[in-house]
Amino acid sequence: MKDEVKVLSPTAILGYGFPRESLKEGLARKPDVIAVDAGSTDPGPHFLGLEPEDLSGIGQFGRVIRADLEPLLEASLVAGIPLIIGSAGGAGGTLHLMGVVYLIRDIAEKRGFHFKLATITAEFDQGFVLERLRAGKVEPLGPVPELTEDEVRRSVRIVGQMGVEPFIEALNMGAQVIAAGRANDPAMFAALPIKRGFDPGLSLHMAKILECGAIAADPGSGSDCLFGTVRRDHFIVEPTNSARVCTVRSVAAHTLYEKSDPWRLYGPGGMVDLSRVRFEQDGPRHVKVTGSRFVPDSVYRIKLEGATRVGYRTICIAGIRDPGAIAHLDEMIEETRKRTVEQFAEVPKDEWELHFKVYGRDGVMGRLEPRAEAAHEVGLLIEAIAGTQELASSICMFAHTIILHYGFPGRLSTAGNLAFPLSPEDIPCGSVCRFNIYHLIEVDDPVAPFPIEITEV
Amino acid sequence: MSKLRLREVAKIIRSKNAGPFELTLDVFFRDKESFEQAESSGFFTPSLIARLYGISDDEVLSITWFEPAHALKITIIRPLPSGSPGDTDVFGAQQHAPLLELTLPWNG
Numbered sequence: 001m002k003d004e005v006k007v008l009s010p011t012a013i014l015g016y017g018f019p020r021e022s023l024k025e026g027l028a029r030k031p032d033v034i035a036v037d038a039g040s041t042d043p044g045p046h047f048l049g050l051e052p053e054d055l056s057g058i059g060q061f062g063r064v065i066r067a068d069l070e071p072l073l074e075a076s077l078v079a080g081i082p083l084i085i086g087s088a089g090g091a092g093g094t095l096h097l098m099g100v101v102y103l104i105r106d107i108a109e110k111r112g113f114h115f116k117l118a119t120i121t122a123e124f125d126q127g128f129v130l131e132r133l134r135a136g137k138v139e140p141l142g143p144v145p146e147l148t149e150d151e152v153r154r155s156v157r158i159v160g161q162m163g164v165e166p167f168i169e170a171l172n173m174g175a176q177v178i179a180a181g182r183a184n185d186p187a188m189f190a191a192l193p194i195k196r197g198f199d200p201g202l203s204l205h206m207a208k209i210l211e212c213g214a215i216a217a218d219p220g221s222g223s224d225c226l227f228g229t230v231r232r233d234h235f236i237v238e239p240t241n242s243a244r245v246c247t248v249r250s251v252a253a254h255t256l257y258e259k260s261d262p263w264r265l266y267g268p269g270g271m272v273d274l275s276r277v278r279f280e281q282d283g284p285r286h287v288k289v290t291g292s293r294f295v296p297d298s299v300y301r302i303k304l305e306g307a308t309r310v311g312y313r314t315i316c317i318a319g320i321r322d323p324g325a326i327a328h329l330d331e332m333i334e335e336t337r338k339r340t341v342e343q344f345a346e347v348p349k350d351e352w353e354l355h356f357k358v359y360g361r362d363g364v365m366g367r368l369e370p371r372a373e374a375a376h377e378v379g380l381l382i383e384a385i386a387g388t389q390e391l392a393s394s395i396c397m398f399a400h401t402i403i404l405h406y407g408f409p410g411r412l413s414t415a416g417n418l419a420f421p422l423s424p425e426d427i428p429c430g431s432v433c434r435f436n437i438y439h440l441i442e443v444d445d446p447v448a449p450f451p452i453e454i455t456e457v
Numbered sequence: 458m459s460k461l462r463l464r465e466v467a468k469i470i471r472s473k474n475a476g477p478f479e480l481t482l483d484v485f486f487r488d489k490e491s492f493e494q495a496e497s498s499g500f501f502t503p504s505l506i507a508r509l510y511g512i513s514d515d516e517v518l519s520i521t522w523f524e525p526a527h528a529l530k531i532t533i534i535r536p537l538p539s540g541s542p543g544d545t546d547v548f549g550a551q552q553h554a555p556l557l558e559l560t561l562p563w564n565g
Contacts, residue, residue, distance in 0.1 A: 044540025044547040252526035260475040260532040262523040366545040434541040
């Protein structure tokens with residue numbers, strides 16, 4: 001058996017791009033696999049809650065995803081190594097995955113590529129989640145309410161984060177290219193090392209560092225490559241771009257990124273315990289890591305993410321420069337809320353919402369903002385959410401007219417309190433979702449919930 | 458003992474979502490000595506963070522010291538889940554500013 005597995009991570013997220021030289025340098029090191037993460041919950045619940053009638057699954061991302069996919073597909077085929085894409089299309093639902101699969105097929109057809117493609121879906125049907133919920137096999141993850149049957153039924157889509165097992169299964173089936181729905185970020189990078197018998201703690205910790213591309217290098221970048229080599233008792237990470245280096249600090253720092261606990265990296269089936277980890281500067285540009293240990297859970301749990309539709313949003317953006325208007329802004333907002341409630345009295349109160357954000361004061365931090373003073377001019381974002389786009393627009397328009405003409409004490413500027421930068425003043429924004437499931441579900445088999453389909457392209 | 462602002466002994470001060478329901482704040486100290494002094498000072502407590510952000514102590518989930526990166530990690534409950542109606546910062550990337558100006562007692 002070879003005593004190492006080499007993994008090339010071209011970029012932090014498929015579509016973020018990478019210098020062609022960095023890819024070339026990475027390929028010159030003869031990687032055993034190219035793996036890339038293609039999604040996240042970061043952009044919010046909207047993408048997970050997409051309905052087929054909304055924009056196409058990957059919409060505006062298609063162009064940049066294609067720009068990355070084409071050289072990666074080519075590199076994988078030329079080198080004869082697998083290309084593994086996880087959380088395809090962002091949220092990792094089947095709709096999103098199929099958007100990426102369409103691009104893969106389209107590129108293959110235009111370039112005359114032929115290969116064995118595995119697609120792995122990650123959607124969980126409501127019936128399965130309900131059955132597990134009733135059996136007491138679903139629990140909240142962090143500061144999240146207990147899941148209810150109503151919330152499950154309300155969800156537009158539920159995805160589960162797959163671990164390495166479905167990827168290993170697809171590799172065993174001979175897949176050259178794997179495109180998967182929602183996956184635990186490190187799974188794509190750790191699958192081949194674990195399949196070849198390397199330590200899961202080292203493999204998963206290396207994968208956690210690789211999954212964000214060169215963000216773990218110095219200077220860091222999400223649009224550049226990182227190269228990892230796992231051996232029997234350690235792993236090494238190094239950027240392929242000679243303008244960057246990995247330092248103990250840059251690699252150790254990345255271990256904290258987007259995680260609540262830096263000492264334990266939780267994932268499907270267990271956690272990586274870093275209490276005995278050692279980072280060493282093993283050369284001018286690479287860091288050696290030892291001591292990462294995998295601790296399996298007694299039951300196999302998968303993280304579920306679900307989104308539900310709240311309604312439709314219309315916004316209005318306006319500026320305020322009059323010092324009197326700024327001083328009386330809270331009063332104007334309160335009065336506007338009151339008048340809007342009266343105006344839309346026939347609509348049940350729990351079927352619409354009105355939000356105001358005051359930029360230049362506390363628009364960024366809301367209730368976490370410790371400073372109270374406002375700037376000499378402020379931006380106001382008025383946001384109405386209701387059951388239909390038309391109702392949201394009516395509410396937004398009504399609210400902006402109340403503020404526009406509100407007569408605060410001492411007002412001299414009787415022509416209007418708001419400066420609108422745009423016409424139309426009220427902008428329909430489409431559907432609004434919220435995350436309503438963020439729970440762990442216990443499963444008997446790590447592969448079965450993630451159906452694998454092999455096709456010849 | 459004099460006072461200084463946290464930004465004077467830190468290389469990185471940042472915030473980010475840790476999943477859609479938690480917000481995590483990272484402070485990377487400029488060197489081992491600064492890290493050790495900050496950790497041993499006992500200055501960083503849940504009630505300090507609660508006061509700084511106008512939240513209750515229970516909303517501060519953890520304060521963790523990570524020696525390999527000379528880093529302090531503070532995790533709090535998000536006021537609203539990421540992207541829910543009323544949320545102000547979907548990625549949670551601009552919630553670190555109060556830490557920049559935090560003044561702490563310091564030796565040397």
